[in-house]
Amino acid sequence: MNHNGNVESYPTWIEVDVSAIENNIKYMLDLTQQPIMLVVKANGYGMGISEVSKLALQGGVTWLGVARYVEARELRLAGITAPILVLGMVTACEVEEAIRDHVSLTLYSREMAEMVSERARQMGAKAAVHLKVDTGLGRLGVFAEDALDLAQYALKLGGIEIEGIYSHLAMAVYGDQPLTHLQIKRFNYALDALAGAGIHPRWVHLANSAAAVHHPDARYNLSRLGSNIFGMLPRVVDPYPPELRRVLTWKARLASCRVLPAGWGIGYGQTYITSSDELIGVIPVGYGDGFRRIPGNEVLIDGQRVPVVGNVCMDQSMLKLPRPYPMGTEVVIIGVQGSQSIFIDDLMKRWNTSEEDIVATLSARVPRVYVRN
Numbered sequence: 001m002n003h004n005g006n007v008e009s010y011p012t013w014i015e016v017d018v019s020a021i022e023n024n025i026k027y028m029l030d031l032t033q034q035p036i037m038l039v040v041k042a043n044g045y046g047m048g049i050s051e052v053s054k055l056a057l058q059g060g061v062t063w064l065g066v067a068r069y070v071e072a073r074e075l076r077l078a079g080i081t082a083p084i085l086v087l088g089m090v091t092a093c094e095v096e097e098a099i100r101d102h103v104s105l106t107l108y109s110r111e112m113a114e115m116v117s118e119r120a121r122q123m124g125a126k127a128a129v130h131l132k133v134d135t136g137l138g139r140l141g142v143f144a145e146d147a148l149d150l151a152q153y154a155l156k157l158g159g160i161e162i163e164g165i166y167s168h169l170a171m172a173v174y175g176d177q178p179l180t181h182l183q184i185k186r187f188n189y190a191l192d193a194l195a196g197a198g199i200h201p202r203w204v205h206l207a208n209s210a211a212a213v214h215h216p217d218a219r220y221n222l223s224r225l226g227s228n229i230f231g232m233l234p235r236v237v238d239p240y241p242p243e244l245r246r247v248l249t250w251k252a253r254l255a256s257c258r259v260l261p262a263g264w265g266i267g268y269g270q271t272y273i274t275s276s277d278e279l280i281g282v283i284p285v286g287y288g289d290g291f292r293r294i295p296g297n298e299v300l301i302d303g304q305r306v307p308v309v310g311n312v313c314m315d316q317s318m319l320k321l322p323r324p325y326p327m328g329t330e331v332v333i334i335g336v337q338g339s340q341s342i343f344i345d346d347l348m349k350r351w352n353t354s355e356e357d358i359v360a361t362l363s364a365r366v367p368r369v370y371v372r373n
């Protein structure tokens, strides 16, 4: 559910700063001097997959990466003709559609090669694949020593064009880790083995956001970026350059503000009981929107931090307010208000998770509004 409408229209909405996305793309293009595959899985990191993909392509991105074929389908239905790579598995039924849609697939096993080859040959077509090497993440892929074998097996089966080769880093966001160097070494081994057999995939990619910034030797000829383009900036170590900008703000409007008497229980489970007359506000934001039912939540109103009291409900949450505010008063869930801020990285700590987890689980029912700040 993505809207370009007026923010006045909604009880709660997410503002996506288009100029920040454009800025971040330009910064990464200048830094890496190579094309970008923007990873837009999970609704474009929660920002709205079709909208941000179109913007990103206009902003200079070359490739789009998605986790599932259904996401690629959505992009094609939105009129996007740019190259798309499915980073995850596809089913036999999806292979045919993917070939028809000119969507590239990840080749990570012999089984996958057989499935893709069979479908492609039935269609009299060639499936474009990127061979996936597991250099240390322990997810999809073959060991570097088996990459040549898989490539040769796939080519022998027929109906497959090896358009790319890639791997994914496990520790790049944790600073300069030995595993990152080992993963690069293993990836180079696979590339050399393929090159020795005369196989030179056009696209060679390893770097994610953190590696593209901090490990130039992981760049090859395409960077596969998500989080830093979408403004998820402070990492565990090695902060990003200050030129990169935050993208997402989440706002809501106060639905109600009432004085509740002493001893009044708040919400399911009655986990908060007023100790005197207290001003209790209600906002139309709940766990059904991606606001987690975890103690200690705060939001911003009138430039102040106020606590969420009681359990977060599916669609609403209650606040303890310092003074009365009219219905419709703007509340910030993620973003800046006056001198106060609550960023995704603050929520990441409070909710004990990753920034990507937070944006990926922002519900589609919250309208996305595209703004230029």
Ligand SMILES: Cc1ncc(COP(=O)(O)O)c(C=O)c1O
Binding pocket: 039, 087, 168, 208, 209, 210, 224, 225, 226, 227, 228
């Ligand atoms: C295979 C793959 N490549 C690239 C990315 C982008 O990573 P980041 O958001 O750290 O740039 C992801 C995201 O998780 C991924 O799964």
